[in-house]
Amino acid sequence: MAGHSRWANIKHKKGAADKRRSALFTKLVKEIYVAAKVGGPNPDSNPRLRLAVQNARGQSVPSDNINRAINKASGAGGESFSDVMYEAYGPGNVGIIIECTTDNLNRTIANLRTYFNKVEGSLATNGSLNFVFDQKGVFEFTMPEGMDEDTLTLELIDGGADEVEVDDTFVSTSCAREDFGSLSKKLDELGITPQKSGLQYVPKIFKQINKEDAAKFAKLIDNLDADDDVKTFYHNVEFSEEIAEILN
Secondary structure (H helix, E strand, O other): OEOOOOOOOOOOOHHHHHHHHHHHHHHHHHHHHHHHHHHOOOOOOOHHHHHHHHHHHHOOOOHHHHHHHHHHHHOOOOOOOEEEEEEEEOHHHOEEEEEEEEOOHHHHHHHHHHHHHHOOOEEEOOOOOOOOEEEEEEEEEEOOOOOOHHHHHHHHHHOOEEEEEEEOOEEEEEEEHHHHHHHHHHHHHOOOOOOEEEEEEEEOOOEOOOHHHHHHHHHHHHHHHHOOOEEEEEEOEOOOHHHHHHHO
């Protein structure tokens, strides 16, 4: 479930895409469960749950799955999860930040070490990638009907956006971390419901990789996507058309 935007748009063959979608649904539902368990089942008073439900709906997770996760979290007992972040270097010295939600820290760290060792990468100390990434608010949504690109851009800037990208009908906008609430409110005022939103680690420095490292990187992201403990991850790979083909 990579932190996707213009630097992470990679198309995959249908079989791989189906597996990724199934894994994505599992991660989205898990985040709803954890958010409800930690902060209560009411999205109106639980911002983490409200965001989790919004992101799940944006990815077409069925309402039954969403409600079942909330109801399960409302019951007594159940699993206890921790949120933890790791920093790492992948093939070609690519910077990667991995956010995990786990009920077993030993299992999670052991799996991550295995994934990175297989591709000649390694885990790093937290803070190692501060110079590579900025944490920013990111919103992705469909261009609203009846509004042109210039008008939308001005409205978003008024709400705190520092970057707006429009690709046909797809819009991605970002803001400083402290402006996340303000931009979210602006989208509400405009009647826009994002398909995806949240705080993401956005690269300040991009890294190009060769064919050999790209093949290793593809294996690495497949393993991270398939791991239930991995909530999401971010990287600073800059894709040439040639490398994007390798990752297809």
